[in-house]
Amino acid sequence: MKLPPFAVVLAASLLTSVTCDAAVCYDSSSGFAEDEWAHCQRINDGIFVYYTPLQDEGLVKLGLHAPNHSEGWSALALGGNGGMRGASQVVVRREGGTWTAEDRYSNDYVTPSLDESQDVMLIAASQNKNSGTSWGVLLKMNSCDDRDYPIKDISRPMHWALGSTHDFAFHGANRGAFHANLLSEPKVISSPEGLEEVDLRMPNVEVATQDGGEDPQNAFVCAYFDLEKLAPDMDLNEKHHAVRFSPFLDPDSEKYVHHMILYGCDDNPLGPKKEHGQVIQDCNRMINCLDPKWAWAVGSDDTIMPDDVGMPFGEGTTILAMQVHYYNPDGDSSFFDSSGVRLFFSDTKRQHDLGRLGLDGGVRPWQRPSLPAGEESVSIPPLVVPSVCTSQWSGPLNVFGVFHHSHMAGRKLEVRVEREGESMGLMRLERQYDYLYQSLEGTEINTLLPGDELILSCSYDTRGVKENITFGENTQDEMCLAGVWYYPKQDLELFSYQDLSYESEHYQERLEMCSKPGTSTDNSDFREVSMCAQAMANDLQKFYHLQMMTQRIPALLFCNSPLSVDFLCPPCSETNSCTEEDIKAYGQDEVCPKWCGGVGLPVYPDVSGNVSVVTPTHSTRCLFDSYWFQHTLKEDPLCVRSGSFDGVHVNSHSEKDASGAMELLLSHSYPITAMSILLGLMA
Secondary structure (H helix, E strand, O other), rough: OOOHHHHOOOOOOOOOOOOOOOOHHHHHHOOOOOOOEEEEEEOOOEEEEEEEHHHOOOEEEEEEEEEEOEEEEEEEOOOOOOOOOOOOOEEEEOOEEEEEEEEEEEOOOOOEEEEEEOEEEEEEEEEOOOEEEEEEEEEEEEEOOOOOOOOOOEEEEEEEEEEEOOOOOOOOEEEEEEEEEEOOOOOOOOOOOOOOOEEEEEEEEEOOOOOOOOOEEEEEEEEEEEEHHOOOOOOOEEEEEEEOOOOOEEOOHHHHHEEEEEEEEEOOHHHHHHOOOOOEEEOOOOOOOOEEEEEEEEEOOOOOOOOOEEEEEEEEOOOOEEEEEEOOOOOOOOEEEEEEEEEEEEEEOOOEEEEEEEEEEOOOOOOOEOOOOOOEEEEEEOEEEEEHHHOOOOOOOOEEEEEEEEEOEEEEEEEEEOOOEEEEEEEEOOOOOOOOOOOOOOOOOOEEEEOOOOEEEEEEEEOOOOOOEHHHHOOEEOOOEEEEEEOOOOOEEEEEOOOOHHHHHHHHHHHHHHOOOOOOOOOEEEEOEEEHHHHHHHOOHHHHHOOOOOOOOOOOOOOOOOOOOOOOOOOHHOOOOOOHHHHHHHHHHHHHHHHHHHOOOOOOOOOOOOOOOOOOOOOEEEEEEEEEEEEOOOOOOOOOOOOOOOEEEEOOOOOOOOOOOOOOOOEEOOEEEEEOOOOOOOO
């Protein structure tokens, strides 16, 4: 089976801006006092963000200081990614000489609309030529407004923007994005200084229009890299942990790069020859390079591991392959590309290997029917990972990021967790998916347990196309894919949606093969075991629906060859000493119980335990094992509101003089500290 290329989860790091020196953050000209505002993040020299969580009141104070912005509106926003699609904005501006704070939202790249529910309260604002712009607001931690983002203890994408006037209009280039956890102090991102660096760059490859390829607009080009040449001081027989990946995009060809994926390659003498610097054109089918190490997609940034986690390299593997997908919709003439990645290696091994769950909700045409053109919202049946699959994990998984991936028609992707028959809610909240801003983001569910069920849902907006959209690898095709980054690494990580109508023949075939005995041939006798065990022994290719070769692959021949792999063969394959009885016993006792369990049946000759087979509503492939089952989506937990402005009263915010100095008052029926809106803004 060819693993979906995006089963490796494309990612950007959960970067936050570092906290700055108190003397800089709380400069008297900013209007923000350190004893009133618990945290400060310097986004850049012209943008400072302040915040204080008020846990008892369910509120958050949020403030902005833009020292160089002396005229015009300003805004901060909470979002699900680095773009404004689906974001919730707080816009502060003057209208008729009075300051106002507006709760707005945007579903696309248009002027954000006023939210019907105004869940923001202005507590202070000032703007003048000497100190720029400063303001503070109160936000509810959870308004339960489906256009807002709840403020939780996770790092979330945020945006800033500045307008040139107080009429709310396009900000132009005066905008940016950052990450912040508004309930915790800013994280300090460790410097990569001192780490061993290895650069992997496409060797200025020429990318020509692929007239002979599958699609002339989509080129897949690969290059091989030998770590022995790039890192000669590394003992590659030992494990080494990469702890940071920094992408590099060639500025001359950046607009064409759809994705980059780095794989580790098997050192198989029977496979194709791999030499350092070798370039392979039209390589969307990788051979012997199936161990994904890193990936980049549009909008991604650096990938940084938690302190005790790393991506393993070495352990006898020296050859890496990088696949780059180029999308050239206008059919431009050939161009050259040197994009790639810089690897940063820790000088000591980390405690845990990185793991990535690949939730493949549809990446191939046979998995999903085409999406109809011209529809505002098209939803597809979800991928459901049943508990029988996750029960194979050795223990709890510590989750630190979730990634969503579809193509240009994708509008919403959601991963839910169900535990013991109840919904735990979403792993990541992204109101609107944005193809231009694909990133790994923090999760509200930090732990997955064996037996949990995972549900991936995808929906699309196809109004921009005139022809139906197929599922596939090309950019104009579609996908439904999510990834979960976690540790410690598990063996079972890939889960794929199977179309019930497409798989109906396989389902009926499995019902028969699990309940009937094998047969006797001139060379072998399988009458004492199941048809399932006989089918596995006769042809691994057909049994597992692989796409490795066109001819039959007998298990005995394969497991005694250098190509054997441990998840398809019994332990005797390590010494190439398997007998026919070994293969027969492995199929009957190890493979077929899972295979038949996928349709709710025991393995012949155990017919006494046959259960009534129900009509399945879902089919999922967990690596190589397929399961058919019934599932009903559980209702998400009810939203619990947190925070109220009742009892909080602020006077009108009007100008006192041309300098913008204001007298600010706040009264309330419960304590909110001495924030009494002095904000440090002196009248």
